[in-house]
Amino acid sequence: MTDVSDKKTIPPHDLHNQELITENIRKDWNEIVDIIAEIINVPVCLIMKLDDPYISVLASSHSKGNPYHPGDKEHFENSGLYCERVIKTQSKLLVPNALKNEEWKHNPDIKLNMISYLGFPVLYPDGKPFGTICVLDNKENPYSKTIENLISKFRDHLQSDLRNIFLNLTLKDNLEKNAVLLKEKEFLLKEVHHRIKNNMNSLIAILELHAYEAASAETINALKDASGRVQSFCNLYDKLYRSESFTEVSTKEYLETLANQILSNLKISCQVELKKDIEDFQISAKISFSLGIIMNEILTNIMKYAFGNMDSGTITISAAKEKDNAVITVQDNGIGIPEDFDLKKSNSFGMRLINMMSGDMGGTLRVERDNGTKFILEFPILQ
Numbered sequence: 001m002t003d004v005s006d007k008k009t010i011p012p013h014d015l016h017n018q019e020l021i022t023e024n025i026r027k028d029w030n031e032i033v034d035i036i037a038e039i040i041n042v043p044v045c046l047i048m049k050l051d052d053p054y055i056s057v058l059a060s061s062h063s064k065g066n067p068y069h070p071g072d073k074e075h076f077e078n079s080g081l082y083c084e085r086v087i088k089t090q091s092k093l094l095v096p097n098a099l100k101n102e103e104w105k106h107n108p109d110i111k112l113n114m115i116s117y118l119g120f121p122v123l124y125p126d127g128k129p130f131g132t133i134c135v136l137d138n139k140e141n142p143y144s145k146t147i148e149n150l151i152s153k154f155r156d157h158l159q160s161d162l163r164n165i166f167l168n169l170t171l172k173d174n175l176e177k178n179a180v181l182l183k184e185k186e187f188l189l190k191e192v193h194h195r196i197k198n199n200m201n202s203l204i205a206i207l208e209l210h211a212y213e214a215a216s217a218e219t220i221n222a223l224k225d226a227s228g229r230v231q232s233f234c235n236l237y238d239k240l241y242r243s244e245s246f247t248e249v250s251t252k253e254y255l256e257t258l259a260n261q262i263l264s265n266l267k268i269s270c271q272v273e274l275k276k277d278i279e280d281f282q283i284s285a286k287i288s289f290s291l292g293i294i295m296n297e298i299l300t301n302i303m304k305y306a307f308g309n310m311d312s313g314t315i316t317i318s319a320a321k322e323k324d325n326a327v328i329t330v331q332d333n334g335i336g337i338p339e340d341f342d343l344k345k346s347n348s349f350g351m352r353l354i355n356m357m358s359g360d361m362g363g364t365l366r367v368e369r370d371n372g373t374k375f376i377l378e379f380p381i382l383q
């Protein structure tokens with residue numbers, strides 16, 4: 001038998017609604033009543049449904065002499081029907097011959113000549129009454145134990161269908177609730193990014209104000225460097241904030257915006273042309289964060305040192321995908337980095353930051369002296 005004892009573990013759900021019985025289930029249940037009526041050779045097998053204040057015929061066997069039709073209904077309370085008793089007592093009712101039974105000899109089904117009855121309650125998974133499954137006969141019928149077992153088994157089948165409907169509904173409900181929660185989470189995340197961006201903008205403004213007020217060139221430069229670094233973080237947050245997923249950014253969009261922004265923050269007398277040869281692919285937010293910091297350091301160095309007294313200079317940024325790796329190069333055609341410069345041994349804050357970030361990305365960074373300076377960063381894309 002279907003176990004309804006674990007009904008307490010099921011959250012409440014409004015199952016008590018006729019719409020829930022789909023066409024497929026109705027078809028299946030119609031077949032059940034036909035089979036039962038045929039096997040036990042009675043004119044009537046019904047599945048009755050309680051639709052307060054009525055009780056109605058949900059499925060009725062297509063057997064000869066069956067006076068009940070799907071959709072027939074009666075007021076439930078005090079109807080005196082066999083099924084009213086089954087539903088109210090939530091237990092089996094067997095009346096072999098109503099005419100010989102004081103209590104049942106005036107019940108409404110006698111008018112239809114249905115003088116014997118065997119019915120079982122059908123319950124929703126939450127224990128509330130759904131209705132009944134029953135057989136009626138126009139002659140005395142004691143209904144054997146085997147018949148009782150058969151109908152009771154089919155009753156279990158109906159209850160397990162109801163349980164499946166319930167589980168599907170609960171699942172659908174949960175999916176809908178999760179979709180709402182996800183939307184809320186996305187909204188909150190956007191809000192967080194928005195605030196971080198605002199805070200960083202305030203920080204940039206403060207650093208620039210201090211740079212403007214600072215007396216020594218050294219202090220001014222240090223404050224401008226710091227402001228540039230914060231600006232590049234801010235740029236990344238802006239990209240993430242605008243992106244749909246917060247998890248990935250496009251190299252083309254990200255590197256182009258980043259380069260334009262860094263260069264426009266560092267005005268120098270040299271006319272600098274920016275060339276871009278950037279293949280578009282997605283990188284994770286985590287990688288783009290490290291990449292942004294590295295780009296900021298390399299481009300800031302170029303603007304500060306590469307072009308010396310030159311009137312014009314060129315910076316070329318390229319990005320390519322090579323198998324599972326990304327290769328990003330930043331090349332200038334300036335005076336060239338000093339021969340004794342060693343990326344790995346440099347103790348400056350900028351180089352330490354670059355080395356740390358390329359290590360974080362699981363990548364390698366090398367520098368070449370080739371008609372200026374060329375930084376080559378290679379890192380695995382999937383992380």
Ligand SMILES: Nc1ncnc2c1ncn2[C@@H]1O[C@H](COP(=O)(O)OP(=O)(O)OP(=O)(O)O)[C@@H](O)[C@H]1O
Pocket residue numbers: 225301302305306332334335336337338341346348349350351373
């Ligand atoms: N693209 C370049 N072209 C020519 N010289 C460069 C270039 N990049 C760096 N340099 C030289 O290498 C030195 C080291 O750069 P690094 O970024 O380590 O230090 P920094 O910019 O002086 O200080 P920090 O970055 O820590 O604020 C610079 O002082 C500069 O002389």
Ligand SMILES: [Mg+2]
Pocket residue numbers: 297300301350351
């Ligand atoms: Mg530097």
